[in-house]
Amino acid sequence: MQEGFSKVFYILILIISFIFLYLVFTILPDKTKSIFVGQGSSMEPTLLDGAEIIVSSSRTPQVGEIIVFKCNEKCKDFPGEVMTKRIDSIDRNGCYWVLGDNREVSYDSRSFGSLCKEDLELYGVVVDIVNKGK
Numbered sequence: 001m002q003e004g005f006s007k008v009f010y011i012l013i014l015i016i017s018f019i020f021l022y023l024v025f026t027i028l029p030d031k032t033k034s035i036f037v038g039q040g041s042s043m044e045p046t047l048l049d050g051a052e053i054i055v056s057s058s059r060t061p062q063v064g065e066i067i068v069f070k071c072n073e074k075c076k077d078f079p080g081e082v083m084t085k086r087i088d089s090i091d092r093n094g095c096y097w098v099l100g101d102n103r104e105v106s107y108d109s110r111s112f113g114s115l116c117k118e119d120l121e122l123y124g125v126v127v128d129i130v131n132k133g134k
Contacts, residue, residue: 035053043066061087065125066087068126069082071083071119075107076112078107085109093116097115
C-alpha cells in the first residue's frame with residue numbers, strides 16, 4: 001500500500017481553506033465605509049439630530065436611497081455644507097433630485113434644483129443608521 005494523504009484529507013483542507021477565506025473577508029473592516037453624524041431636522045423621523053450614519057462609497061446611489069454629500073456653490077444658502085438627503089429621482093444625465101424627509105424644514109432640490117456630479121462631492125450611500133436618543 002502506498003502511504004500518503006487520503007482524498008478525504010484534501011477535501012477537508014479545501015473546505016477549511018474556503019471557510020478561512022470567507023471569515024477573513026467578512027471580518028476585515030470595509031475601507032469603503034465612513035461614519036458621519038447627522039445634524040439638523042431635515043431628515044426626521046428617519047435620521048434624528050446626532051444620529052450616527054454609516055456610509056458606503058462603493059455603492060452607486062439609487063432612487064429612494066439616502067446619500068451624504070457636500071454641496072458646492074449651487075447650494076447658495078449653505079455652500080460647502082455636508083448634507084444628507086433622499087434621492088427622489090435621477091435624470092438621464094445622472095443628476096439627482098434630492099429631498100429631505102421632513103419637507104417642512106428641509107433645504108433641498110426644491111430650493112437649489114437638481115445636483116449633477118460637478119455640483120457636489122458625493123461621500124456615499126447611507127447603509128446603516130444609529131439614532132441616538134435625544
